[in-house]
Amino acid sequence: MNLASSIVLSTKSNLSSFHSLFKFCFDTKNPRRVLLTFRELLNYNEKPNDFTFALLIKACALSCSSSFGFKPTFEANQIHTHLIKSGADQFILVPSCARHELIFQGRTIHGFGIKSGLDSGSQVKNALTSMYARCADLEAAECLFEEIVEKSVVSWNTMIGAYGQNGFFNDAMLYFKQMRERNVEANEVTMVCLLSANANPESTHCFVIKTALIDKCSVNTSLVCEYARRGDSKSAEVLYKSLPQRNLVPLTAILSSHAENGNMSSVMECFAQIQQLDMKPDAVTMVSILHGVTDPCHFGIGLAFHSYGIKSGLSIDNLVANGLISMYSKFDHIEAAFSLFFDMHEKPLISWNSLISGCVQSGKATDAFEVFCQMKMHGHGPDAITIATLLSGCGQLGHLQFGERLHNYVLRNNIEVESFVGTALIDMYTKCGRIERAENVFKSIKDPCLVTWNSMISGYSLYGFEHKALSCFSKLQEQGIKPDHITFLGVLAACTHGGLVDEGRKYFEIMRKEFNVMPGLQHYACSVSLLGRAGLLEEALILIKDMEIKPDFAVWGALLNACCIHQELRIGEYLAKKLFLLDNSSGGFYVLMSNLYATKGKWDEVAKVRKMMRETGGDGCSGISVIEVNSLIQLSQTIPRRVILSLNIQLEKSCYCYKIVLKDIPLWIIAPCSENRQMLIHLMPHSCSACSETRKRNLNLPLWYKAGAIKYGFVHLILIGTPYNNGDAWLLFVQISVAHVGPVDNLLDHFYDL
DNA sequence: TTAGGGTTAG
Numbered sequence: 103m104n105l106a107s108s109i110v111l112s113t114k115s116n117l118s119s120f121h122s123l124f125k126f127c128f129d130t131k132n133p134r135r136v137l138l139t140f141r142e143l144l145n146y147n148e149k150p151n152d153f154t155f156a157l158l159i160k161a162c163a164l165s166c167s168s169s170f171g172f173k174p175t176f177e178a179n180q181i182h183t184h185l186i187k188s189g190a191d192q193f194i195l196v197p198s199c200a201r202h203e204l205i206f207q208g209r210t211i212h213g214f215g216i217k218s219g220l221d222s223g224s225q226v227k228n229a230l231t232s233m234y235a236r237c238a239d240l241e242a243a244e245c246l247f248e249e250i251v252e253k254s255v256v257s258w259n260t261m262i263g264a265y266g267q268n269g270f271f272n273d274a275m276l277y278f279k280q281m282r283e284r285n286v287e288a289n290e291v292t293m294v295c296l297l298s299a300n301a302n303p304e305s306t307h308c309f310v311i312k313t314a315l316i317d318k319c320s321v322n323t324s325l326v327c328e329y330a331r332r333g334d335s336k337s338a339e340v341l342y343k344s345l346p347q348r349n350l351v352p353l354t355a356i357l358s359s360h361a362e363n364g365n366m367s368s369v370m371e372c373f374a375q376i377q378q379l380d381m382k383p384d385a386v387t388m389v390s391i392l393h394g395v396t397d398p399c400h401f402g403i404g405l406a407f408h409s410y411g412i413k414s415g416l417s418i419d420n421l422v423a424n425g426l427i428s429m430y431s432k433f434d435h436i437e438a439a440f441s442l443f444f445d446m447h448e449k450p451l452i453s454w455n456s457l458i459s460g461c462v463q464s465g466k467a468t469d470a471f472e473v474f475c476q477m478k479m480h481g482h483g484p485d486a487i488t489i490a491t492l493l494s495g496c497g498q499l500g501h502l503q504f505g506e507r508l509h510n511y512v513l514r515n516n517i518e519v520e521s522f523v524g525t526a527l528i529d530m531y532t533k534c535g536r537i538e539r540a541e542n543v544f545k546s547i548k549d550p551c552l553v554t555w556n557s558m559i560s561g562y563s564l565y566g567f568e569h570k571a572l573s574c575f576s577k578l579q580e581q582g583i584k585p586d587h588i589t590f591l592g593v594l595a596a597c598t599h600g601g602l603v604d605e606g607r608k609y610f611e612i613m614r615k616e617f618n619v620m621p622g623l624q625h626y627a628c629s630v631s632l633l634g635r636a637g638l639l640e641e642a643l644i645l646i647k648d649m650e651i652k653p654d655f656a657v658w659g660a661l662l663n664a665c666c667i668h669q670e671l672r673i674g675e676y677l678a679k680k681l682f683l684l685d686n687s688s689g690g691f692y693v694l695m696s697n698l699y700a701t702k703g704k705w706d707e708v709a710k711v712r713k714m715m716r717e718t719g720g721d722g723c724s725g726i727s728v729i730e731v732n733s734l735i736q737l738s739q740t741i742p743r744r745v746i747l748s749l750n751i752q753l754e755k756s757c758y759c760y761k762i763v764l765k766d767i768p769l770w771i772i773a774p775c776s777e778n779r780q781m782l783i784h785l786m787p788h789s790c791s792a793c794s795e796t797r798k799r800n801l802n803l804p805l806w807y808k809a810g811a812i813k814y815g816f817v818h819l820i821l822i823g824t825p826y827n828n829g830d831a832w833l834l835f836v837q838i839s840v841a842h843v844g845p846v847d848n849l850l851d852h853f854y855d856l
Numbered sequence: 857t858t859a860g861g862g863t864t865a866g
Contacts, residue, residue: 224857225857226857227857228857228858229857229858230857231857231858232857232858254857254858255858256857256858257857257858258858259857259858259859260857260858261858262858262859263858263859264858266859289858290859290860291858291859291860292858292859293859294858294859294860295858295859295860296859297859297860298859298860319860320859320860321860323860323861324859324860324861326861327860327861330861331861349861350861351860351861352861353861354861354862355861355862356861357861358861358862384861384862385862385863386861386862386863387861387862388862389862389863390861390862390863392863393862393863420863421862421863422863423863424862424863424864425862425863427863427864428863428864451864452863452864453863453864454864455863455864455865456863456864457864458864459864459865460864462865485864485865486865487864487865488864488865489865490864490865490866491864491865491866493865493866494865494866521865521866522865522866523865523866524866525865525866526865526866527866528866529866551866553866554866556866557866
């Protein structure tokens with residue numbers, strides 16, 4: 103129990119003391135504590151009134167909106183039980199409900215209100231409306247709103263907020279118009295709600311000047327924030343400077359918009375301003391700054407702010423720690439990200455997501471899956487963000503099986519296949535060789551956004567379905583969606599793969615003329631490749647010479663590749679010199695040169711280039727290969743709990759990570775290749791008996807489970823699994839994937855138990 | 857009773 107609770111409860115307990123305590127819980131952003139405190143209230147035999155009721159609803163609503171994933175809280179369930187147990191005689195008999203979601207707790211309290219007659223006041227109805235809105239039950243919110251006889255500005259604000267919070271911006275605006283038609287005067291909250299419902303800041307700005315609401319601190323703060331959020335830093339700054347009072351919130355919003363644009367010098371100016379004005383930067387300020395650190399040249403700034411965070415104590419804040427994890431991951435310092443994560447006192451889902459995403463972003467998807475397993479062991483279920491991130495990891499590894507399981511999870515749990523998850527699925531299926539499934543996912547999305555269209559266009563182009571890609575491009579335009587630079591990359595790639603020279607020229611032209619999208623290096627590289635492959639080397643060269651940006655390795659490389667195709671040794675050698683000066687460490691360059699000489703049968707030159715490649719370490723990018731072996735193993739008639747498998751996997755010099763799927767339970771094995779050394783097996787947490795048994799024995803499930811050895815170049819495994827009976831025999835379906843995932847030492851570093 | 861800067865995702 104915290105200090106405030108002790109103070110209130112040590113004095114003579116009365117209802118208003120409890121109400122004060124409830125308010126304290128809201129102020130300290132701990133709505134769930136309200137629910138616990140309500141239990142105390144009942145213990146003290148205090149009779150709640152309608153105000154208690156309204157506060158309880160607010161607590162439920164806030165808890166509900168903050169617990170993404172509809173996870174019931176222990177406290178809410180407790181209070182529910184209390185309502186039934188101790189409040190039965192005076193409040194309710196609650197209808198039993200199978201779904202244990204937090205909204206259920208809110209409905210329980212609603213039911214209690216109806217029965218006790220405490221729900222008729224408009225204040226309570228407003229609170230209830232807001233609760234349902236936060237739980238995305240707009241139908242219930244609307245019903246309640248209709249019941250309110252005298253709809254005050256608060257009632258209208260609640261509905262504007264309800265629709266705005268749930269993304270129905272047009273409806274929010276309609277309610278605002280209706281409110282005006284009924285001559286209800288808007289207040290500052292109306293404006294804040296409208297702005298957060300994506301209202302145009304310019305028109306809102308005019309309106310608030312006319313109605314004198316501009317003088318309200320919350321209104322101008324929201325306006326500055328909205329200008330900033332839309333990337334209009336200038337308007338945000340002009341408005342901010344016109345304000346009499348300096349305030350950290352709008353200044354942070356401006357800083358954040360600069361950070362979003364990667365404009366670190368402006369970010370630093372804002373930060374200096376904050377310090378000059380003696381304002382204390384908070385966690386949001388810190389996290390906004392860290393968000394802006396995307397360019398490697400700014401990494402030093404990021405490090406400096408990490409130090410600042412340690413000194414100021416801000417780095418303890420979860421938000422800041424998440425921001426730091428993301429920043430370090432962006433620059434491939436995944437060890438630092440892990441270290442920060444392990445030091446966190448509390449690890450909410452969002453922090454797990456940050457780390458998982460960090461692993462995927464830094465190209466270590468295997469680690470992301472390990473972290474995901476740990477996350478599940480700690481009792482967190484994945485949300486839409488976890489799933490989208492992991493799907494991206496599946497695409498990275500070509501890990502179709504796990505991707506499919508994630509898709510099944512989405513379907514089983516009624517997670518909406520909307521823009522983020524849908525696009526991630528399309529991306530995963532495309533990268534895992536299942537374009538038809540990507541198509542099906544795409545068709546299931548009601549209202550695909552630009553990024554989703556882009557994924558499908560790129561997918562088609564990758565598979566050489568250039569006409570489908572171009573048809574997608576036309577449909578996208580029919581929907582009134584404006585293509586961006588990624589769309590054109592997909593479209594140009596489709597033309598290149600299909601050899602559609604005229605179309606490619608046309609799209610390159612309309613890209614800037616019609617859509618005002620300036621071609622970047624990748625667009626040029628693609629067009630050069632298109633022209634070069636078609637043998638139009640001169641036109642490709644002219645295109646490069648006319649570029650308004652300096653051509654990079656990819657652009658010249660595309661031309662060199664065309665030279666290989668058309669055996670243009672003379673131009674090829676000229677380009678090779680250019681490329682060598684640009685970047686002589688890239689393996690790609692040597693491969694291209696070697697291919698060029700090979701087409702002409704110049705084997706001596708090929709050998710020279712290969713030697714150069716070895717000497718410069720240019721062949722640094724090793725590939726990942728995955729071999730899948732399926733086998734059905736028949737076991738003895740007795741029910742074997744301990745299954746001994748001798749798997750015939752020849753070990754090679756480098757270290758490998760093996761993934762064995764026992765039935766559908768994946769086990770990861772890291773195999774250090776020194777002979778006779780114990781092999782370490784990692785059990786992926788799952789609803790398998792092996793895992794639950796281990797968990798029962800030891801709550802701190804060791805990450806690695808010693809169970810095998812490597813002898814004579816073969817892998818011998820002892821697995822504890824549950825085989826299944828097909829009526830005749832006990833069977834174990836084993837699928838083995840062998841994937842080279844890099845040096846074992848790097849992987850092992852991340853885990854504690856070794 | 858209604859609202860207000862931020863982190864994680866394609």
